[in-house]
Amino acid sequence: MVLRTSSERLPGWRSALRNSFLFVCAGTLLAAPASAEIGRVKSTIGIATVERGADKLPATTGQQLMPGDWLETGKDGRMSVTFADNTRFAVGPDSRIELTKFEYDPTTEQGAFVAKVERGSIAAVSGRITKTRCGGQTGAPTCGMQIETPDSVLDVRGTRFIITVPK
């Protein structure tokens, strides 16, 4: 019945507010604020970049990812990424991967994820999004998880896998 009021901890609130304000400022310099975050970079080795529109940003741990981003690695480059539905990627060297589409409702755990492996390799563990009920239409283009390669379309139904696309 009794809620603790936040007034007894005002000093903490104040400094926390200041901190979050600083973070928001730093964030707007790096990222377009309009679209929603879909995942984050967890690790990078060697040359690893995130391409967003005309911008090429060096990938950094904790970096937010947006729909339409390209993940690119150099000859000795690597990066790992997690997504909002718990999908996980490890991107191998000499790769170009597009995060074409990612729409996910965390409450219903339904959505659609389309990624494109133009070249290179990924290891992946699929997340909640592959549990999306697609109304019997498995393989429908806007439901569950699809990975496109230059010559094929892969419909991922809940699993761990590795895709390699040579140059």
Add this chain to the structure above:
Amino acid sequence: MRPKATAICAALLLAGCAHSSVVLLPDEDGGHGEIGIRQAQGAGAETVLNQADSRATISGSYPSIRPLGAKGLKPSEAALLAALPPPAKSFTLYFREGTTQIEPESAGTLEQIRAEVASRPGAEVQVTGHTDTVGSDADNDVLSRRRADEILNWLASNGFARAMMTAVGRGERQLKQPTADNVSNGVNRRVEVIVR
């Protein structure tokens, strides 16, 4: 020209990198899913890769599927697998009725969450508050959000950046133990924390 081209093809085949391939692996918890493979163009038939530890090599119209066998993964593939981020971890904290105070037995869980966040580079923390069915829906929406905020604030006071954390309240919409309305239930009065 021609012999040279043949030699390059042979080299590529030997290197095992001439064609795209998909390897289906067992899940971390033992089972496995499946992958449907179609050609990029046209509405061709789907080939289903549904045996764990098998490889589909994609060349021509139909993929050919073979077990990985004794050779197993290529070294580059094994390295990639090892580079995957760890799976997300979930925690549940329980609350005293009508308050944002955690039950004493959840104190240890709070400490585990702190340690987990600290151990993960680039961590994200998703905090979701819930209530039991005592009280109105509107009050419970507010209370569940305040429970989530309480945990988020505690983590922030332990030095974690607010930019890595989100808090939402779901009121009494997602009961862990379904009950009638106006039933006090300690299992439903909770905050779920996902560390990714």
